[in-house]
Amino acid sequence: MNWVALTWPMLAAASLVLGLVHGLVWLSQRRLHVHLALAVAAFAVAALILLEMVALQTTAPRTLGELIRWMHLPVTVVVVAMVYVVHVSFGYGARWLAWGAVSLRVLALAVNFASAVNLNFREISGVEQTQWWNATVHHPVGTLNPWLLLTQASNAILLVYLAQSLFRGMQAPETTRNSVLVVCGGWMLLIVVMMTSALLMAMGLPRIPLTATPSFLVVMLAMSWQLGRDLYRSERLTQLLQDSELRRLRVQKDLELAASAPGLGLWSWDANGDGYVENANNREMLDSVPGSRDLREALFGRVDADEREAVELGFAQALRHGTWEIDYRIVRDDGDSRWISLMGSVESAEDGTPLLVRGVTRDVTRLKNEQEVLRVLLEAAPSALLLVDASGRIRYSNQQASRVFGFGERTMVGLHVETLVPMRLAERHLEHRRHFAAHPVPREMGRAMDIVAVREDGTEFPVEIGLSPLTLANQPHVVASITDLTERKEMEMEMELEREGIAHLARVTMLGELSGSLAHELNQPLAAILSNAQAAQRMLRRDPSEIGEVQAILGDIVDNDRRAGQVIARMRGMLKKEHREQYPLLMNEVVQESIRLMRNDLLNRRVAWRIDLSPGIPRVTGDRIQLQQVLLNLIFNACDALPAEDKDRIVTVRTLRSERGVCTEVADSGQGIPEAMLESIFKPFESTKPNGMGMGLAVCRTIVRAHGGHIWAENREAGGAKVCFDLPAAE
Amino acid sequence: MTSTVVHVVDDDTDVLKALTRVLASEGLAVSPSQSTREFLDRYDPEIPGCIVLDLAMPEMSGLELQALLEQQGVAHPVIFLTGCGDIQSTVRAMKAGAIDFLTKPVDVDALLDAVRRGIGLDLETRLQRHGRCEASALVMTLTPREREVLRHVLAGRLNKQIAADLGIVEKTIKVHRGRMMQKLGVRSVAELVRLAERAEVAPV
Numbered sequence: 063m064n065w066v067a068l069t070w071p072m073l074a075a076a077s078l079v080l081g082l083v084h085g086l087v088w089l090s091q092r093r094l095h096v097h098l099a100l101a102v103a104a105f106a107v108a109a110l111i112l113l114e115m116v117a118l119q120t121t122a123p124r125t126l127g128e129l130i131r132w133m134h135l136p137v138t139v140v141v142v143a144m145v146y147v148v149h150v151s152f153g154y155g156a157r158w159l160a161w162g163a164v165s166l167r168v169l170a171l172a173v174n175f176a177s178a179v180n181l182n183f184r185e186i187s188g189v190e191q192t193q194w195w196n197a198t199v200h201h202p203v204g205t206l207n208p209w210l211l212l213t214q215a216s217n218a219i220l221l222v223y224l225a226q227s228l229f230r231g232m233q234a235p236e237t238t239r240n241s242v243l244v245v246c247g248g249w250m251l252l253i254v255v256m257m258t259s260a261l262l263m264a265m266g267l268p269r270i271p272l273t274a275t276p277s278f279l280v281v282m283l284a285m286s287w288q289l290g291r292d293l294y295r296s297e298r299l300t301q302l303l304q305d306s307e308l309r310r311l312r313v314q315k316d317l318e319l320a321a322s323a324p325g326l327g328l329w330s331w332d333a334n335g336d337g338y339v340e341n342a343n344n345r346e347m348l349d350s351v352p353g354s355r356d357l358r359e360a361l362f363g364r365v366d367a368d369e370r371e372a373v374e375l376g377f378a379q380a381l382r383h384g385t386w387e388i389d390y391r392i393v394r395d396d397g398d399s400r401w402i403s404l405m406g407s408v409e410s411a412e413d414g415t416p417l418l419v420r421g422v423t424r425d426v427t428r429l430k431n432e433q434e435v436l437r438v439l440l441e442a443a444p445s446a447l448l449l450v451d452a453s454g455r456i457r458y459s460n461q462q463a464s465r466v467f468g469f470g471e472r473t474m475v476g477l478h479v480e481t482l483v484p485m486r487l488a489e490r491h492l493e494h495r496r497h498f499a500a501h502p503v504p505r506e507m508g509r510a511m512d513i514v515a516v517r518e519d520g521t522e523f524p525v526e527i528g529l530s531p532l533t534l535a536n537q538p539h540v541v542a543s544i545t546d547l548t549e550r551k552e553m554e555m556e557m558e559l560e561r562e563g564i565a566h567l568a569r570v571t572m573l574g575e576l577s578g579s580l581a582h583e584l585n586q587p588l589a590a591i592l593s594n595a596q597a598a599q600r601m602l603r604r605d606p607s608e609i610g611e612v613q614a615i616l617g618d619i620v621d622n623d624r625r626a627g628q629v630i631a632r633m634r635g636m637l638k639k640e641h642r643e644q645y646p647l648l649m650n651e652v653v654q655e656s657i658r659l660m661r662n663d664l665l666n667r668r669v670a671w672r673i674d675l676s677p678g679i680p681r682v683t684g685d686r687i688q689l690q691q692v693l694l695n696l697i698f699n700a701c702d703a704l705p706a707e708d709k710d711r712i713v714t715v716r717t718l719r720s721e722r723g724v725c726t727e728v729a730d731s732g733q734g735i736p737e738a739m740l741e742s743i744f745k746p747f748e749s750t751k752p753n754g755m756g757m758g759l760a761v762c763r764t765i766v767r768a769h770g771g772h773i774w775a776e777n778r779e780a781g782g783a784k785v786c787f788d789l790p791a792a793e
Numbered sequence: 794m795t796s797t798v799v800h801v802v803d804d805d806t807d808v809l810k811a812l813t814r815v816l817a818s819e820g821l822a823v824s825p826s827q828s829t830r831e832f833l834d835r836y837d838p839e840i841p842g843c844i845v846l847d848l849a850m851p852e853m854s855g856l857e858l859q860a861l862l863e864q865q866g867v868a869h870p871v872i873f874l875t876g877c878g879d880i881q882s883t884v885r886a887m888k889a890g891a892i893d894f895l896t897k898p899v900d901v902d903a904l905l906d907a908v909r910r911g912i913g914l915d916l917e918t919r920l921q922r923h924g925r926c927e928a929s930a931l932v933m934t935l936t937p938r939e940r941e942v943l944r945h946v947l948a949g950r951l952n953k954q955i956a957a958d959l960g961i962v963e964k965t966i967k968v969h970r971g972r973m974m975q976k977l978g979v980r981s982v983a984e985l986v987r988l989a990e991r992a993e994v995a996p997v
Contacts, residue, residue: 578877582849585876586805589897593811596901600818615814622807662876665849 064197070115073279077108080286087293093295096147100285101472103143106136107278117201123186126202131180138171140278144249145220147285151292154230154241159223160471166216173209182210182260210260217253226251241288248284252277258647270612327423331357334417344423348402349394357419361404364392381408381416389426401430446544453538454479454495466546468517479542484516499538502531515544523548561764568641568761569691573636575663575698582662587622594619632659636689646681646792647689649717649724654691657715669701670709679724680791684769692765692773695758696728696785703732703783714784723771729784734777743775764785797912798840800827802855803847803874810899812845812874815901816908829853841919843892845904845910848875849883853964856882859889870911874899928992931977939973940994942966946973946982947989947996 081104088097110133117129130201133747145160174180186204193199255277317328318341328345338357340350348388350360358374365373370535373390380386387405394400406421440447446463448456460476467474467482481492498505505528515525524547573580598615601608633656653675657664664671691717700713714729735743746760764774773788778784799821803809805826813825822842826832829850844862846855853861859871870892875882883894892914893907935943945955952970958961979985989996 582876585897586808589876589899590805590807590811591825593808593815593900593901597811597815597818600815600901604818618807618810624809662849665851665854666877669849 065195066115066118066199068116070111071523074108074111074115075777077111077279077282079105080104080282081108084286084289087354092231096289097149097293099143099146099150100282100289103140103147104282104286106139106143107282110140110278111135118197118201121200123189123190123202123204126189126200127180127183129184130182130202131174132148132170134174134180139165141216141220144281144285145223145649147289148227148245148249149225150236151245151285151288152227152231154234154242155223155227159219159226163216163220163223166212166219169417170209170212170216173212177207177209180207183207195686206392214257214260216517217257221250221253224253241291244284245281245288248281251492279566298301325425328421329360329423330418330420331416332418332508333415345484347425348392349399349425361421362390362392365390366393377404381419382414384408389430400425402426412682446546448474448479448542448544449532449534450479450542451541452499454492457539463544464545467515468519468521484514484517487514495540496533498529498540502538502540504528504530504636524551562640565688565691565761565765568758569697572691572694572698573633573676576659576694579660579663580629580633583659584626587626587629590622591619591626594622636691638687643685644683645686646683647686648681649679649689649726649789650675650677652686652689653693653715653717653726657780659690660694664697664701664713667711669704669711669713671697672712672714674714676718679717679719682724682769682789683792684789688765688771692762692787693726693728695762699758699785700730700732703730704734720788723789725786725788727784727786729778729782731782733783734781735775737777740775740777744773794838798822798824798842799908799912800824800826800832800836800842800869802829802832802844802845802858804828804850805847808847809907812899812904815904816845819905819922821908829855830836830869832858838865838869838874841912841915843872843915845872845874845908848873848886856886856889857916859886859891863890870875872904872907872911872912925991925993928940928988931988932992932994934976935973939969939976941997943973943985943989943994944971946970947986949996 076307081101083101084097085101088094088101091097113129113133113136117126117133118453120126121130142164142737145164149157169488176767178185183202184205184207186202187202189200190203191198191200228250228676231246232239234242263331320326325343325347327347329338329340329344331339338360340360344350348361349364350678351363358377361377362370362373369391373388376388376390383400385405385407387403389401389403391401391732403424403426404421405424406419408416408420409418410416440458441461443460443462446460446466447460449458449462451457456479464470464472464474480488481496497738513525513527514522516522526545526547528543530541530543532541555687592668594615598612601611653673657671657673697713697715701711704711704713705748710731712731714727716729717728718725744759744763763773766787766789767790772785773785773787775783775785799816801809801816801823802811802825803812804827809825809827813823815849816823824835826986829852831842846858848855855871855873855875862869862871871890873886873891873894874897875894876897887893892911895903895907932940932943941959942955945958950958952963952966960967974980974985977985977988979988
């Protein structure tokens with residue numbers, strides 16, 4: 063056995079196997095015709111190899127000639143098949159070239175069978191032997207058939223075709239480039255080899271073992287490898303596709319589940335596909351006619367005729383954006399009115415026509431109702447409400463706000479909040495706003511800050527403002543609640559006047575009680591004046607030159623008169639209605655004056671008094687008469703509380719320094735005040751006296767409070783009670 | 794008269810000064826006090842005079858002072874001055890023995906009149922007291938027997954009768970009588986009777 067006899071069958075077998083493989087591939091995936099072509103080619107190559115092998119061993123010229131003739135058949139088959147494969151795989155070459163090459167080949171085949179011997183030889187004269195290494199091979203010699211040129215022409219065209227494919231293929235991406243290079247390049251090489259082989263044979267030089275046959279195999283293998291790779295890739299892609307398809311199905315299922323549970327409707331509309339598709343929920347929610355495929359009819363079929371056009375227009379406009387959202391109302395078959403909210407995505411063509419719309423449907427009736435309720439609530443709220451954004455612009459105002467600020471029925475939205483503040487306060491207000499924005503804590507800007515607002519017509523009015531910070535759409539906002547204080551202020555003023563009236567009344571009453579004391583106080587200086595004057599008269603009568611003495615007397619008379627005048631003035635002071643003077647006073651002086659006023663009264667009542675005045679106490683700011691009124695009242699009360707026994711009738715007035723300023727105490731040595739009444743005695747109309755009006759302590763409290771202090775009652779350890787009032791020191 | 798003193802007690806400085814002035818302008822010696830305590834400190838019950846008292850004063854009122862003085866057995870006459878004259882106070886004061894009750898502003902004549910009356914009264918009272926004291930002292934010098942005789946004489950008994958009453962001889966009675974009258978410094982029975990009255994000796 064020589065190596066040819068060994069190798070050639072092996073090659074044929076390999077080709078057969080290749081053919082089988084690709085044939086099986088084609089059988090499993092009928093679509094891939096290239097594999098069939100390759101299989102056919104492989105089988106043809108196998109046949110060719112075997113024929114060649116026999117041809118190489120044949121000695122008889124006639125047999126050789128026949129063999130060669132039959133060899134052309136598988137060659138043609140292979141060429142046709144390979145062209146088909148290359149063209150289908152790459153498709154770079156020009157079609158007509160491919161057809162040209164193929165048709166020439168077929169023609170050559172026809173000629174081959176038509177001719178006497180075969181395409182190669184006109185006639186074979188003999189068979190010669192050559193040595194390919196240790197193998198003896200035979201080859202024919204004879205006259206060449208000129209029709210052989212057909213095959214060469216076919217080859218040439220094929221070369222061109224392949225060159226073109228190769229050239230174009232080089233510009234393709236890497237993977238394809240490699241394939242093209244291998245296949246076309248190899249194929250071209252093969253053709254060159256074939257042509258060379260034919261030429262050599264014609265020239266009678268068979269010494270070089272250049273036969274096309276093994277070369278065919280090489281090319282086949284290249285193609286096979288190429289196709290194999292494609293196959294593998296396509297398998298992988300198929301697998302991936304299957305996986306993604308599975309996933310998609312699963313996701314869709316999940317979505318369906320998700321949507322069906324809380325009552326979401328899902329729908330999609332594909333211009334190029336199935337049209338309008340919806341899930342059961344959607345149909346249910348929109349109460350659409352089942353089976354309707356028109357998008358607009360399905361979505362808006364139940365919209366009220368009046369609103370339909372506007373809604374559809376709104377929808378069309380919304381679809382201009384990649385993600386869209388609209389709300390509208392429908393009336394169901396049973397008459398129920400519901401609010402529907404649609405939102406979703408849309409893919410549009412370049413000109414804006416929607417190609418694919420997907421949507422989610424929700425029934426937002428309850429939400430809308432809640433919103434409506436909220437809106438109505440806000441509108442009906444008794445206080446004026448404003449929502450102001452970070453830049454100071456009003457985003458929302460309720461009806462009450464419009465009314466309070468004099469805008470009537472118009473809304474205040476869009477106005478700048480600074481326009482609601484009078485010009486002179488605008489800057490301060492701006493600062494307040496900035497400060498609030500920096501420290502957003504809910505705050506009541508109360509009366510203490512004397513806030514004044516201005517109406518649309520320019521009139522000013524006092525207000526109380528409450529502020530709350532709020533975040534809306536990730537932006538800081540402020541909600542302001544505004545109360546018009548005009549009425550309240552008026553009432554306050556009225557009350558103030560009333561209070562003054564009552565205090566005055568109490569003073570006048572007290573004056574009545576003090577009348578004895580006052581009369582006495584007036585009497586003393588008058589008595590002194592009389593005695594002094596009469597003394598002077600007598601002195602002059604006795605000795606008219608005693609002027610010096612008389613001058614002294616006159617001086618004393620003037621002093622006495624002044625003293626009387628003071629008493630009158632004090633009385634007048636108490637009778638005056640209005641008292642709002644604020645001077646720095648020494649409580650010690652006020653105490654002494656009050657005692658002086660009451661002195662006679664105290665003596666008449668057989669009340670002993672003690673005064674304990676701290677020397678270093680600060681001054682307090684207040685009205686002298688009013689504070690005196692308080693002291694007198696307290697001392698009178700103390701006197702009334704004293705027991706009948708003479709030895710225990712003591713009233714003590716004390717002043718001391720306190721934390722805030724000065725504390726004044728009026729203590730009695732009576733029975734004390736019952737625990738439960740310590741607070742209530744300050745209430746108006748609470749009196750322990752049978753004929754009392756109960757106003758005294760109430761008025762005292764009002765006065766003390768108006769001075770910024772507070773008043774309270776305590777029981778003393780030693781027995782008896784004391785009433786103390788604490789006043790802040792003057793600044 | 795110059796040894797008399799008028800006390801003025803009033804807690805009001807102006808009034809005190811004025812009253813003192815006006816009384817002094819009449820040549821009276823005035824002792825002013827601004828409070829009852831001050832008055833008690835400087836008060837000498839032996840010096841004759843009277844007291845002008847303000848009714849309404851802290852600590853001890855005028856009335857209280859008067860009561861105190863009376864308790865102590867002092868007889869200075871008291872004149873009350875007051876800024877307000879209510880009937881109750883007046884009646885109380887007069888019942889307590891004040892010689893007058895004046896209201897402020899007080900006319901100087903009214904005041905002086907009252908003061909003079911007061912002084913006069915005081916002097917007389919002292920005189921009387923003085924007399925009483927003297928008589929009592931003289932009576933103390935008598936022996937028991939002489940005293941007995943005195944009492945009988947006061948009863949208007951004759952010597953004979955006294956002798957019979959006491960069981961002594963008439964002559965002895967005469968001797969006692971003579972000695973008694975000598976001791977007492979009287980010359981007639983009428984004088985004796987007057988002295989005995991002053992001494993508060995009771996007839997038998």
